Amino acid sequence: MKQPGKSPSTAGLGGIIEAAVTESSDVLSTLGSTAAEGLSTEEALRRADQYGPNSVSSHKARLLLVLWHQLRSPLLALLLTAATASYFVGQRSDAVIIGAIVALSVGLGFVNEYRAEKAAESLHDQIRHRCTVVRDGRAASIDVTELVPGDIVRLQLGDIVPADVRLLEVSGLACDESILTGESLPVDKRVSAVPVGTALADLTGCALMGTVVNAGSGRAVVVTTGGRTEFGKIAAGLSGHQLETEFQRGLRRFSMLLVYVAGTLTTSIFVLNVVVHKPIMDALLFSLAIAVGITPQLLPAVVSSSLAAGSRRMSRRKVLVKRLVCIEDLGNVEVLFTDKTGTLTAGRVDYTRSVPTSLDDVGVLRWGLLCTECTVQDGQAVGGNPLDRALSVSTAATAEHAALTDYTQLGLLPFDHDRNMVSVLVRDGAGVLTLVTKGAPESVLDRCVNVSREARDAVAAEFAAGNRVIAVGTRKLSVAKDLVVADERDLNLIGYLIFLDPPKPDAADALRRLASIGITVKVITGDNPAVAIKVCHDLGIPDGAALTGVQLAGMDDDALAAAIPATTVFARVSPQDKARIVRVQRRSGAGVAFLGDGVNDALALHAADVGISVDSATDVAKDAADVILLEKNLDVLADGVAEGRRIFANTIKYVLMGTSSNFGNMFSAAGASVFLSFLPMLPSQILLNNLLYDTSQLAIPTDHVDEEQLRRPAHWDIGFIRRFMIFFGPLSSVFDFITFGVMLWVFNAGPGEFRSGWFVESLATQTLVIFVIRTRRVPFFRSHPSLPLVLAAFGVVAVGSILPATSLANTLGFSPLPLAFYAALAAMVLAYVALIEAGKRIFYRVDRTDIQRHGKSGRPFLRRRAAHFSHAAR
Numbered sequence: 040m041k042q043p044g045k046s047p048s049t050a051g052l053g054g055i056i057e058a059a060v061t062e063s064s065d066v067l068s069t070l071g072s073t074a075a076e077g078l079s080t081e082e083a084l085r086r087a088d089q090y091g092p093n094s095v096s097s098h099k100a101r102l103l104l105v106l107w108h109q110l111r112s113p114l115l116a117l118l119l120t121a122a123t124a125s126y127f128v129g130q131r132s133d134a135v136i137i138g139a140i141v142a143l144s145v146g147l148g149f150v151n152e153y154r155a156e157k158a159a160e161s162l163h164d165q166i167r168h169r170c171t172v173v174r175d176g177r178a179a180s181i182d183v184t185e186l187v188p189g190d191i192v193r194l195q196l197g198d199i200v201p202a203d204v205r206l207l208e209v210s211g212l213a214c215d216e217s218i219l220t221g222e223s224l225p226v227d228k229r230v231s232a233v234p235v236g237t238a239l240a241d242l243t244g245c246a247l248m249g250t251v252v253n254a255g256s257g258r259a260v261v262v263t264t265g266g267r268t269e270f271g272k273i274a275a276g277l278s279g280h281q282l283e284t285e286f287q288r289g290l291r292r293f294s295m296l297l298v299y300v301a302g303t304l305t306t307s308i309f310v311l312n313v314v315v316h317k318p319i320m321d322a323l324l325f326s327l328a329i330a331v332g333i334t335p336q337l338l339p340a341v342v343s344s345s346l347a348a349g350s351r352r353m354s355r356r357k358v359l360v361k362r363l364v365c366i367e368d369l370g371n372v373e374v375l376f377t378d379k380t381g382t383l384t385a386g387r388v389d390y391t392r393s394v395p396t397s398l399d400d401v402g403v404l405r406w407g408l409l410c411t412e413c414t415v416q417d418g419q420a421v422g423g424n425p426l427d428r429a430l431s432v433s434t435a436a437t438a439e440h441a442a443l444t445d446y447t448q449l450g451l452l453p454f455d456h457d458r459n460m461v462s463v464l465v466r467d468g469a470g471v472l473t474l475v476t477k478g479a480p481e482s483v484l485d486r487c488v489n490v491s492r493e494a495r496d497a498v499a500a501e502f503a504a505g506n507r508v509i510a511v512g513t514r515k516l517s518v519a520k521d522l523v524v525a526d527e528r529d530l531n532l533i534g535y536l537i538f539l540d541p542p543k544p545d546a547a548d549a550l551r552r553l554a555s556i557g558i559t560v561k562v563i564t565g566d567n568p569a570v571a572i573k574v575c576h577d578l579g580i581p582d583g584a585a586l587t588g589v590q591l592a593g594m595d596d597d598a599l600a601a602a603i604p605a606t607t608v609f610a611r612v613s614p615q616d617k618a619r620i621v622r623v624q625r626r627s628g629a630g631v632a633f634l635g636d637g638v639n640d641a642l643a644l645h646a647a648d649v650g651i652s653v654d655s656a657t658d659v660a661k662d663a664a665d666v667i668l669l670e671k672n673l674d675v676l677a678d679g680v681a682e683g684r685r686i687f688a689n690t691i692k693y694v695l696m697g698t699s700s701n702f703g704n705m706f707s708a709a710g711a712s713v714f715l716s717f718l719p720m721l722p723s724q725i726l727l728n729n730l731l732y733d734t735s736q737l738a739i740p741t742d743h744v745d746e747e748q749l750r751r752p753a754h755w756d757i758g759f760i761r762r763f764m765i766f767f768g769p770l771s772s773v774f775d776f777i778t779f780g781v782m783l784w785v786f787n788a789g790p791g792e793f794r795s796g797w798f799v800e801s802l803a804t805q806t807l808v809i810f811v812i813r814t815r816r817v818p819f820f821r822s823h824p825s826l827p828l829v830l831a832a833f834g835v836v837a838v839g840s841i842l843p844a845t846s847l848a849n850t851l852g853f854s855p856l857p858l859a860f861y862a863a864l865a866a867m868v869l870a871y872v873a874l875i876e877a878g879k880r881i882f883y884r885v886d887r888t889d890i891q892r893h894g895k896s897g898r899p900f901l902r903r904r905a906a907h908f909s910h911a912a913r
């Protein structure tokens with residue numbers, strides 16, 4: 040039902056700046072909302088229509104942009120211009136054929152890349168960003184893009200603020216606003232209005248979209264959404280481009296290498312041909328066609344369709360990559376740091392029992408329940424962290440519900456990962472004030488008075504058994520006050536709450552699989568070392584040393600680097616420690632992945648080469664991650680890594696093909712044009728040859744990859760590619776000149792026949808050599824190519840071979856070939872493949888370089904945060 044008179048508008052509020060100087064109650068009434076009830080669902084839907092989705096970008100695949108990517112090549116432009124010119128000079132049919140072939144190759148690239156964009160779009164749709172909103176008086180979790188002005192939202196540790204909001208209620212709330220203001224220190228938040236003229240960085244009464252809740256919690260009303268927010272205004276200026284990954288940089292450098300080669304070659308051919316008095320137009324078209332033949336036109340399409348196919352396979356296994364290229368980075372991983380809860384353990388933390396350590400008639404459990412940050416609604420826990428939720432919904436807790444209503448919470452000091460504790464101030468029915476502190480035993484016991492020997496032994500025994508233990512302490516206060524950290528002292532230890540989080544049954548297998556593909560797993564946890572060691576032991580992770588946060592503090596980076604290889608457990612570490620360990624490990628050059636889901640994991644996720652998180656993780660963790668697991672499971676991760684390596688291996692096959700036989704063929708065609716009185720192939724034939732060759736190459740992403748290539752990561756090495764090119768290019772050229780001789784002197788070929796023979800022969804050799812180059816093993820016998828690749832390669836050769844005998848021959852400038860030629864062709868292809876196979880053995884015996892990686896490129900923070908507020912299509 041509509042609410043007349045409560046018409047929503049930010050018209051009365053000129054955006055967040057004005058809301059900040061207005062008292063929160065006035066902001067609420069202007070927005071037609073109330074703190075307790077929020078908006079009605081109908082009203083929210085109406086406003087959603089009026090204001091549009093709360094998003095700053097769209098991740099819809101853009102047809103025209105993809106098309107433009109295909110067309111923007113300067114080489115194509117040159118070729119098309121030359122073809123158009125030749126059309127008017129009189130070589131009409133040639134020009135039309137060139138145009139048609141270029142259109143076909145552009146179409147091929149376009150279809151493949153557009154499909155990849157679509158895959159990326161659907162990946163994006165599967166990653167949900169949610170927030171807690173109050174509508175119709177009830178808390179609900181909705182997609183951030185559905186937020187509208189007037190919505191009441193809850194903010195808690197680790198949230199990314201979902202819109203520009205005016206704060207209504209805070210407890211210890213502080214936000215990291217560096218993304219907007221560059222200020223690295225968290226800003227403390229209050230509810231009071233700020234004076235007129237306050238700068239954006241000092242709007243303490245507001246929280247801004249895209250900033251991160253660094254401490255505490257709060258409640259706020261949404262003032263502006265989407266592109267009207269401060270964040271939205273900045274994000275609007277971002278182009279669609281992402282920063283390059285190492286993989287993309289490698290691809291670009293490789294393309295540049297070929298562009299130089301093509302440039303030099305083309306210019307010299309053109310000049311030479313003109314010098315030997317060939318018609319200028321012929322020479323120009325011929326050299327441009329050669330240039331097109333050399334440049335790996337389809338490389339982007341091959342790469343993106345491999346990545347897209349890989350991402351689809353992975354998403355079926357519930358692994359989502361934020362950007363397609365991250366798959367390749369995943370393949371580089373050699374060391375995996377992982378948290379414990381949910382990865383190595385079942386993750387369904389259950390409260391089992393309490394262990395009292397003092398005589399107290401209220402009991403450990405009731406004090407513990409009073410000291411949580413979540414609320415229970417319809418048997419579901421909302422807010423708080425997993426431990427709090429597990430405690431609140433446990434069966435034992437239901438018996439306490441009635442008793443809890445006697446207490447009033449007067450203050451809360453929220454949990455953070457530096458203290459590892461949470462405290463509340465409560466008043467009971469009789470008016471007695473009690474401070475309750477609950478947290479990691481190490482931290483709480485430090486703040487307790489008179490802790491008995493038995494109490495210390497009890498906690499040690501629980502840890503050794505692998506249980507999660509939380510200590511509860513209390514202190515009576517005489518007057519109510521605002522809680523500060525210094526109040527957490529002189530506590531009486533009441534007892535322990537024991538949680539069970541058993542090792543995951545299938546984790547052991549997954550760990551073995553990771554080990555078999557060369558990945559070392561290490562555990563980084565905020566939990567106690569004894570618990571972590573017990574879990575590792577149960578799962579069969581090889582025993583290694585354990586380091587705690589306290590020990591880390593006493594080590595410099597070099598000492599830490601030296602200690603990491605022998606250490607398997609890092610326990611009781613702070614968020615900063617986690618990031619430091621990852622950073623120090625990365626110095627060794629091995630690819631480092633970090634898997635975690637908490638607020639305390641975000642720094643480390645950013646620091647890693649590949650950050651991995653889970654769908655249920657906190658916003659900041661999900662935001663910092665490159666890869667999202669829909670199920671927290673190490674096994675799928677092993678698949679992901681293997682997939683990354685597979686894609687890399689297949690891309691390299693394409694690259695090596697392009698630099699060896701394809702390159703060699705073009706090179707010899709160019710050389711021959713100088714010695715022959717006619718062009719060895721017409722420009723349109725060269726383009727057709729290239730189009731057919733490229734078509735067969737599109738099947739490479741489906742190819743099988745040899746075991747040994749999956750066992751360890753490989754990296755780009757332009758030096759290696761260059762050496763490969765210098766070795767195999769001339770090898771195939773030598774062979775080509777033999778073919779020329781056979782054509783001219785054995786078959787006495789004229790221009791038409793020569794071109795046809797050379798067309799068929801070069802197509803067959805450059806296409807079929809894939810079976811040698813695709814593996815370091817003996818082709819076919821020791822390494823089977825995929826069926827699509829076999830069909831594509833032989834299919835293309837078949838098409839090419841019969842072309843001169845078809846009715847198209849005349850149009851394309853071919854002459855029919857004698858049968859004897861085909862016998863010679865078979866012999867030549869076999870000899871060529873054998874030659875390359877022999878060359879391959881020599882090459883790999885000499886060239887054993889291990890490819891080295893380069894540093895990781897800078898992180899596009901702002902962009903990835905913008906992806907948080909992105910919608911599919913309107």
Ligand SMILES: Nc1ncnc2c1ncn2[C@@H]1O[C@H](COP(=O)(O)OP(=O)(O)OP(=O)(O)O)[C@@H](O)[C@H]1O
Pocket residue numbers: 377378379380424426427454459460461477478479480508509563564565566567637639
């Ligand atoms: N709600 C809570 N109340 C009190 N103490 C808590 C609470 N949550 C966590 N702690 C304490 O803080 C410690 C570290 O927190 P947390 O479990 O989030 O670390 P972590 O690094 O994420 O661990 P893991 O590797 O298991 O994910 C816990 O072991 C526990 O002792």
Ligand SMILES: [Mg+2]
Pocket residue numbers: 378380635636637
């Ligand atoms: Mg955690």
